[in-house]
Amino acid sequence: MTEGLRARLRLDRGAFRLDVDLDLPQRGISALFGHSGSGKTTILRAIAGLERAPGGYVALGGEVWQDDARGVFVPVHKRALGYVFQEASLFPHLSVRANLEFGRKRVPAHERRFALEPVTELLGIGALLERRPDGLSGGERQRVAIARALLASPRLLLMDEPLAALDLRRKLEILPYLERMHAELAIPIVYVSHAPDEVARLADHLVLLDDGKAVASGPLTETLARVDLPPSFADDAGVVLDTRLAGHEEDALSRLEFAGGALFVGRRREAIGTHLRCRIHARDVSLALSQPQGSSIVNRLPAVVTAVAATETPGHVLVQLRIGPSPLLARITARSRRELGIEPGLRLWAQIKGVALLN
């Protein structure tokens, strides 16, 4: 029996057809990523029971929420879940405090997992408690909505593009709170998004959805490094590396270490030892057969080719590499590939032109 979330869902909606069988880990953030219309939100709603997927099966850690084969369908209000909608959807007739208490007071005292204070502190809304929802900014509202969902003591938190309705500034305001939640909460989160940066920054596990089907599902780093994804995902190809800030150089660069190597980036203000996630786009990686001399590019790392695949863009290929255990993707022209004779097993040098830090 799986300890995480299991969801087997099938739905026919005219031209759209959803057919997924998900097995998501018990800890961390699982991102459902895909373009609009790929079925992300429908999956989330069906997991919550807001949408009925006939013949479906949904279970969390052995607790069955839906098993139509056995006639089981637990109504939404009896499922220990939290749901954060795209719009905060606070109750306009209640104060922030009463909104937060709404779910909390409906959970029996012995089942409550979070107290009001730590949650309001975690999301930085302690000063808003007596306010009315219509007096809050979009970012504040969404933080209250997240706190409200947490205070209902969920065993699973479902988030449906919680940042999509916000402008960039509000997004950047909320992301650190989500990262704190990620670090401090022991409940699994399923996070729907169509924004690659959000996913790269937050997710541990990634499910790629395309036209109602899960085309890939696995740990974020491994899944992003796959070269066999459908073309719609290949444009944004790139990997995410979990690094540790190891030290500052004299020339205003900082050293980030990851399993298998190190990267240099512009001076960071974080303390030594801080974990930083960075994203390296495949188009920012070039390859050389010998250690490059006379190159202005700082990050040059020895790597081994593990796979080569064609891309949607004519004349280009995607090369999957390993630097120690860590994956890397490079997008180069088919001509270069031919001239350099790039095949799996070849040892070469990867030059990284850009490293995007996600924190």
Place this chain on the structure above:
Amino acid sequence: MTLDDADLAAVRLTLELATVVTLLLLAVGTPIAWWLARTRSRLRHAVGAVVALPLVLPPTVIGFYLLLVLGPNGPVGKLTEALGIGLLPFSFGGLVLASVCYSLPFVVQPLQNAFEAIGPRPLEVAATLRASPWDTFWSVVVPLARPGFLSGAVLGFAHTVGEFGVVLMIGGNIPDRTRVVSVQIYDHVEALEFAQAHWLAGGMLAFSFIVLLALYTVYPQAMKGRR
């Protein structure tokens, strides 16, 4: 010269009738309005049309059919007699029943509009926060639909106070039992007692105006059922 005892009795009876009818209207109208606002059943158009019939039918038509249904040979009349209640026409109970039918759209439509304006999202949010449907109705729907309840109650009350045709058909003109203000005014006019008619008619006019003014002032959008 002011109101005599018969006038005061008519006023008292009218207020009593309108109060009972308004409470019943809210009790009956709320589930109907909720069903109409939420259902996708094909029957909803037919049910909505039936509820709205009193808006377009002359009160005599409604009174006539109620008389047949409630009378000694009608299905409801047979039932009430079998239950020992007796016959409803020409009684206060009959008047209440007729008024509820006649004023139903004035309560159902504002409520339905208010329920529709809430939309499905707050209900979904409440469900994910562990509120059962019944709990959600009282803790979310009722507060959010308050303007709808208020305008429904006010319109139902005012419309009951203001009815005449149905009352005459079903209730007749029995002092202290079915003779309401509108009927009393009719009697005064028939008897050429214009001064007394004025007191009651003017009072009705002022009452109706004040009620509607208050409603439009407090909830300008409530009359359209939107928030």
